[in-house]
Amino acid sequence: MAEYGCARMTVHKAITALASAGLVTRNKRAGTLVAKPPVVTAVLEIPDIAALIAARSEVYEFRLLSREIRPLRAEDGAEAALAPHGEVLALTGAHLAGGEPFGLESRIINLATAPEARDRDFTVEAPGSWLLHHAPWTDARHRITAVAAEATQARRLGVARGGACLQIERWTWRAGAGVTFVRQLFPGDRYDLVAEFSPPGAT
Amino acid sequence: MAEYGCARMTVHKAITALASAGLVTRNKRAGTLVAKPPVVTAVLEIPDIAALIAARSEVYEFRLLSREIRPLRAEDGAEAALAPHGEVLALTGAHLAGGEPFGLESRIINLATAPEARDRDFTVEAPGSWLLHHAPWTDARHRITAVAAEATQARRLGVARGGACLQIERWTWRAGAGVTFVRQLFPGDRYDLVAEFSPPGAT
């Protein structure tokens, strides 16, 4: 306040912005210190696939490959983080751009959290878009890895078996209850993720 | 203010938080509206590789593969975003975890922005860690893709040729001037990125 001749509120807002960017850490009584390890963070935008393809001025299409209502199995592994038990809607489908395969997805929807999904027809509408508008989430976790396409996947995507694909796994929760788990697979040459980072105050 | 009986500043702060989370858009005169496409964003942490490996309680090691000072070539393509011209330090190296290859990196350091890098010995110290502490950046851009390992890369990483790898490209700038461009390659089964998202106010 003395150095810049401004009010405490103004200094507070500025420092709060620095803290939210991870540049400083604030501790009561101890004061505000420059953060030790400047962890590199970036804001990642995971786009809606339909919107992404529309932006490339190509025709988007979703094709449902399988649909099943079943209890959540313990051996579902990663999917089990969704809910301890209960019925789920398991879907697999393909995203097409201009008639060509663009990506595959395998999804589990928790029917306890999103019961309306049970009677929904996902043969042409992508479940991701529907969920986005009808079962909003409050928390999400993403895992991004590179995997080799398995035989079936490779055939459906029109790539060589073992071809490098970007795999995005996403778990979403609403108020602590699992909503959906999705595993998406994109051929490496057809999709990439871009993340930007600029600290606050940068113009 | 009328609805919650509080001051304008308080409402402003709350709405600012919503806006920064992308839930609403603010327009002067037009007012604040619920954001149309709830773009899925997540905060991605790009860890320091040495710290990441240390966290797995394995021994980290960096091995320099090549070092060259040369003018930035126009045909550098993606790298050219760094600076229009001028000398760069081009490095390639390998990250090892417990003696085993963990990842490869190919890096360009802009000597106009980070001149101290010229005389620095990177044979054992990873340039990424050094830059993090000596040439801080203010803006960064990341691109995440899945690629197939080329013959040389596959040999150095100890994976099959054509094996799926996660490729991270990062451009960093300080006050508009390019600092470094790095392309990192990790075998898909040895590395993944995790991104979390919780909107403000979630406890």
Added chain:
DNA sequence: GCGCATATAATGTCTAGACATTAATCGCGA
């Protein structure tokens, strides 16, 4: 009807003061 100056309604930002919260520190007694 069109173009332009003006009004207006929203956001953006700051001030000065008040009170709340919390964790480190100090001081005192055992």
Added chain:
DNA sequence: TCGCGATTAATGTCTAGACATTATATGCGC
């Protein structure tokens, strides 16, 4: 020296008012 309560120094949050900024809306003259 140890333990514990009181103090204090920092952050956290809110208020009520002021002025700045800017895109839209309005009204007027041609």
